[in-house]
Amino acid sequence: MNKSKQNKLLSNLFLGSAMLVLVSIVGCETYSYTSPQEYLDNELKLLNKFYSQIIDTVDNDIERTWLEKSTAESLDTIDHRQTTGMLLFHTKIGEGDSIKLYKRVGYRYTAYVVGAYTDTVEVDGETIVNDLTGMFYSSSNEYANAPMFYNAYPITDSNSAYGTGVPLGVNEAILNMRYGGECRVVVPSSLNSNVGYTTYIYDLRVTYLEN
16 A cells, blocks of 8 residues: 555544544533432422322312312321321221231232323413323223232331332331221332332222231
């Protein structure tokens, strides 16, 4: 290879390397990192918006939020939002035995996720866009051949509870129930192994207890 061609080849290699470095630098400058704490903060912000969203009106046109309506219609409320994060509404107090630690429990569930959506309406020829929150169906074992079985663990024994495949918030809720009881429980992702940094709401029924 003559010297002219060699210099041209080296020049092309240099330009190619320079372009690669430039692309890498630009890529680094435009890269955006979201920390786990930011995801948790955004989840909590959405959940609080869900709690405070107006659901309906009662006598004298008094507006009720989702949280106010759920509290008013429950038989009892257990609010652990400042500790574990769980919020439970008893919809039926079971008349059977209470849950015993390390004993086998069977339960039916229907799960929902708390999410955001946009609602567009026409009012007097004007388009109004509202950013709202809601509960969206996720899964259920209500009509499965058998309920979900697991051994109940103390709230403090999170590793063992997690090993059962049952969300920690569901285990905590069931520890506050009796056989035949029903409840609705709000389970933030911190009580559900941070799955998608999404809050789940479960409707639970305890249908089996080991003696």
